Amino acid sequence: MNTNRRKQVNPVHLSSLLRWLLVALFMGASGLFFVYMKNQQFALAEEIRQVERRISNVRSQNETLLARVTELSSRRALQQRIAEGFISMKPIQDNVIARLTPPAQAAQDGVLRTAFNERSRQ
Amino acid sequence: MRWTARTRTGIACAAVAMVFTVYSARLVHLQVTKHQEYSQLAAEKHTMRKVLHARRGLIFDRNGELLASNLPVSTVVADASHIKNPAALAAVAAPFLEMDEKELGEKLGSGRKYIVLRREVTEEKTLALGKALQEGNFRGIYFEPDAVRIYPNGQMLGHVLGFMDHEGNGIQGIELTMEKYLRGQDGYRYIEHDRTGREIMLYRGQEEPPKNGRNVRLTIDMGLQSILEEELDAAFRDLKPEMAVGILADPVTGEILAMANRPCFDPNQPGDAKPEQMKNRAIIDMVEPGSTFKIVVAAGALNEGTIKESTMIYCENGSFAYGGRILRDHHGYGSMNVHDILVKSSNIGSAKMALMMGDTKYYEYVRRFGFGERSGIELPGEIPGLVHPPHRWDKLTITRMPMGQSVAVTPLQITMGMSVIANGGQLMTPQIVRSVEDSGGGEIVDKPPKVAREVIPRKTARYISEALSGVVGDGGTAQLAKVAGFTVAGKTGTAQKVSPAGGYAQGKYVVSFVGYMPEENPRFVCLVMVDDAKIASGLNYGGLVAAPIFSRIGERAARYLDLVPVLRAEASAPLALRERKDERTN
Numbered sequence: 001m002n003t004n005r006r007k008q009v010n011p012v013h014l015s016s017l018l019r020w021l022l023v024a025l026f027m028g029a030s031g032l033f034f035v036y037m038k039n040q041q042f043a044l045a046e047e048i049r050q051v052e053r054r055i056s057n058v059r060s061q062n063e064t065l066l067a068r069v070t071e072l073s074s075r076r077a078l079q080q081r082i083a084e085g086f087i088s089m090k091p092i093q094d095n096v097i098a099r100l101t102p103p104a105q106a107a108q109d110g111v112l113r114t115a116f117n118e119r120s121r122q
Numbered sequence: 123m124r125w126t127a128r129t130r131t132g133i134a135c136a137a138v139a140m141v142f143t144v145y146s147a148r149l150v151h152l153q154v155t156k157h158q159e160y161s162q163l164a165a166e167k168h169t170m171r172k173v174l175h176a177r178r179g180l181i182f183d184r185n186g187e188l189l190a191s192n193l194p195v196s197t198v199v200a201d202a203s204h205i206k207n208p209a210a211l212a213a214v215a216a217p218f219l220e221m222d223e224k225e226l227g228e229k230l231g232s233g234r235k236y237i238v239l240r241r242e243v244t245e246e247k248t249l250a251l252g253k254a255l256q257e258g259n260f261r262g263i264y265f266e267p268d269a270v271r272i273y274p275n276g277q278m279l280g281h282v283l284g285f286m287d288h289e290g291n292g293i294q295g296i297e298l299t300m301e302k303y304l305r306g307q308d309g310y311r312y313i314e315h316d317r318t319g320r321e322i323m324l325y326r327g328q329e330e331p332p333k334n335g336r337n338v339r340l341t342i343d344m345g346l347q348s349i350l351e352e353e354l355d356a357a358f359r360d361l362k363p364e365m366a367v368g369i370l371a372d373p374v375t376g377e378i379l380a381m382a383n384r385p386c387f388d389p390n391q392p393g394d395a396k397p398e399q400m401k402n403r404a405i406i407d408m409v410e411p412g413s414t415f416k417i418v419v420a421a422g423a424l425n426e427g428t429i430k431e432s433t434m435i436y437c438e439n440g441s442f443a444y445g446g447r448i449l450r451d452h453h454g455y456g457s458m459n460v461h462d463i464l465v466k467s468s469n470i471g472s473a474k475m476a477l478m479m480g481d482t483k484y485y486e487y488v489r490r491f492g493f494g495e496r497s498g499i500e501l502p503g504e505i506p507g508l509v510h511p512p513h514r515w516d517k518l519t520i521t522r523m524p525m526g527q528s529v530a531v532t533p534l535q536i537t538m539g540m541s542v543i544a545n546g547g548q549l550m551t552p553q554i555v556r557s558v559e560d561s562g563g564g565e566i567v568d569k570p571p572k573v574a575r576e577v578i579p580r581k582t583a584r585y586i587s588e589a590l591s592g593v594v595g596d597g598g599t600a601q602l603a604k605v606a607g608f609t610v611a612g613k614t615g616t617a618q619k620v621s622p623a624g625g626y627a628q629g630k631y632v633v634s635f636v637g638y639m640p641e642e643n644p645r646f647v648c649l650v651m652v653d654d655a656k657i658a659s660g661l662n663y664g665g666l667v668a669a670p671i672f673s674r675i676g677e678r679a680a681r682y683l684d685l686v687p688v689l690r691a692e693a694s695a696p697l698a699l700r701e702r703k704d705e706r707t708n
Binding site for chain 1: 323
C-alpha cells in the first residue's frame with residue numbers, strides 16, 4: 001500500500017453552505033409570509049364584505065321597520081282605528097281645561113262653547 | 123463548413139436565442155404596445171362601476187310629522203350565463219317572485235346576461251329568496267337595492283306633496299319643486315369581481331360616497347290639514363259639488379298651514395287617479411271671485427282718499443243703469459257708507475267706488491293686492507290669473523270687476539288678498555316650504571317670511587277689517603260663519619260659473635267664504651270655495667254654503683290652536699240651512 005499517496009479530501013464548506021441555506025430559507029420564509037399576508041388580506045376583505053352586507057341588511061330592515069311604524073302611526077291609520085273603534089278618544093271638555101285667562105261663559109247654560117255649528121250639519 | 127462541435131453548439135444557441143427573441147418580442151408587443159388595449163379589456167371584464175344610491179330626503183310638516191318617506195325594496199335581476207339549471211332555479215324562485223314557474227324558467231334559460239325579473243320586491247321577500255338560493259347552492263339571481271316613495275297619510279295633502287315617476291324623479295307638488303334638495307347625489311365605487319360576480323374586496327378601487335337628499339320641512343300643520351280635509355270631505359259628500367278648495371294660511375307670515383282640494387287622489391297610487399283628481403285647484407284653477415273681490419275697491423278708494431269713512435254713496439235702490447246695462451243688488455239700498463257697502467255686499471256701491479277711483483287707479487290696486495301675478499309659492503304650475511289692463515276693458519268692466527266679474531283669480535290669490543286686510547296691509551309671499559334640513563336636523567336653507575309689498579296702511583286695513591267683522595255679524599251676509607267665543611271677519615262670494623261655451627252657465631255658481639279669526643289678532647285666514655254645489659239655486663250662496671264650513675273649520679282650528687275665547691258664546695244655535703232661504707245673501 002502506497003503510504004505516500006495523499007488522502008483525497010473534499011471538505012464541505014459549512015459556512016458557505018449555511019449562508020446559502022440561510023438565503024434560501026429567508027427567501028422561502030419571505031414567500032410564505034407574503035402568501036400568508038395575502039391570505040390574511042383576502043380573509044379580512046371577505047370579513048369586511050360580510051360586515052358591510054350585514055350593516056346594509058340591518059339598515060334596510062331598519063328603514064323598512066321605520067316605514068312600517070310611520071304607516072301604522074300615521075294620522076290616516078290612527079283615524080281609521082278610531083273609526084273602527086279600536087281606539088277610543090273623547091274630546092277634552094272646556095270645563096276641564098285650566099286657563100290662565102278664564103274664558104267667558106255662555107249666558108244660558110253656563111257651558112262655554114267655542115262654536116255652535118255641529119248642530120247645523122245634522 | 124465543417125460541422126464541428128463548436129459550430130453545432132453555435133447554431134443551437136442561435137436557434138434558442140431566436141425563439142426566445144420571438145417570445146420576448148411578442149411579450150413586449152402584448153405588454154407594452156398593446157398595454158392600454160388589453161388592460162382596458164381586462165378592466166371591462168372584471169372591473170365595474172357600482173352605483174351607490176343616495177337616499178331621497180324626507181318631507182315633514184312643521185311639527186316634524188313624517189309626510190313622505192322611503193321604503194327599501196329590491197330589483198331582482200338574473201344573469202342567465204351563470205345559471206346551470208334554469209328549471210330547478212325557476213322552481214325555487216317563482217313562489218318568492220310571484221311569477222309563473224314556466225315563464226320564469228324560459229327567462230332564466232334565455233342566456234342573456236341581464237334580465238330584470240321583478241321590481242319593487244319587499245325586503246322580507248328578498249331575504250327569504252336569498253336564503254333559499256343559498257341553501258340550494260344556486261347562483262345567477264342577484265338583488266339590486268332600490269327604494270319606493272311612500273306617503274303614509276294617503277290622500278291627505280296629496281296635491282301638495284305630489285308624487286314621483288318610475289325613475290325616481292319628482293313630477294308634481296313638492297316632490298317636483300324641491301327635487302334638487304330631496305334627490306341627493308348618487309355615489310360610486312369601482313370594484314373588481316370574480317367570475318361568479320362576487321366582489322373582490324381587496325381590489326376595491328376609487329370610491330365616492332353617496333350624498334343623501336336633504337329633508338324638507340313644510341309650513342303645513344297636519345292637525346289643521348286634517349281638520350280642513352275632514353270638513354271638505356263632509357261638504358263634498360253632502361253637497362256633491364264639482365270641486366271644493368280649502369286653504370288655511372297664517373296672514374302675518376304668509377305660511378300655508380293647510381291646503382286641500384276635492385276631488386283628490388292617493389299619491390301612493392298615482393296611476394289610478396284621473397287627471398281632474400290630480401289638479402291642485404288652489405293654484406291652477408281660475409275662478410271669478412265674486413263679492414270677495416269687493417275688499418279691493420273698498421281698500422283702494424279709502425286709501426286714495428276718493429271716499430272717506432263717512433262718505434255716503436247712493437246705491438240707487440238696487441238698480442243702477444250704466445253702460446247700457448242694469449246693475450242690480452239683491453236688496454234695494456239707499457245711501458250707504460263703505461262699511462255698510464261691504465256688510466250688505468252692495469254691487470252698486472262697489473261699482474260706484476270704482477267709478478270714482480277711475481280705471482287706472484283701480485287697476486293699480488287690483489295688481490297691488492297680488493291679482494294677475496303668480497304669488498311665488500313653491501308649488502308647480504301656478505297660474506297668474508287673468509286681469510286685463512284698463513286699455514282692454516269695455517265700458518262695463520269698471521262696474522263689473524269690483525264685484526268679482528271680468529276677472530279671474532286663483533283661490534290662493536284670494537286668500538293672500540284677504541291676508542292683506544288681516545295683517546294690517548302687507549301682501550305676504552305665500553310659503554309652503556319652511557326649511558331644508560340635513561339628516562341631523564340642521565337647517566341648510568331657512569325661509570323667513572317675505573313681504574311682497576305694502577299694499578295699504580294699517581289704518582285703512584283696520585277699517586276694512588272692522589267692516590268685514592260686520593259681514594259675519596247680525597245683518598251681514600255671512601252670519602253662519604260665526605264662531606262662538608271669537609270675533610270673525612270675512613267676506614262671502616257668489617259668482618256665476620263661467621261656461622266653457624262662453625258666457626255664464628245657468629244655475630251654476632262658485633260660492634266662497636274667505637275670513638280670518640280672531641279679528642283683532644288673526645291667527646289664520648281660511649278660504650272655502652265650493653264649485654257648483656248640488657243644492658237648490660235659492661240656497662246656493664257663499665253665506666249659506668261656504669260660511670258654515672268655515673265656521674266648523676274655525677271652531678275646530680280654534681280648539682286645536684288653543685285660542686282663548688274672548689266673546690261671550692251665543693246661546694242660540696244658527697238656523698238650519700233651509701230656514702235661511704228667505705235671507706238670501708251674496
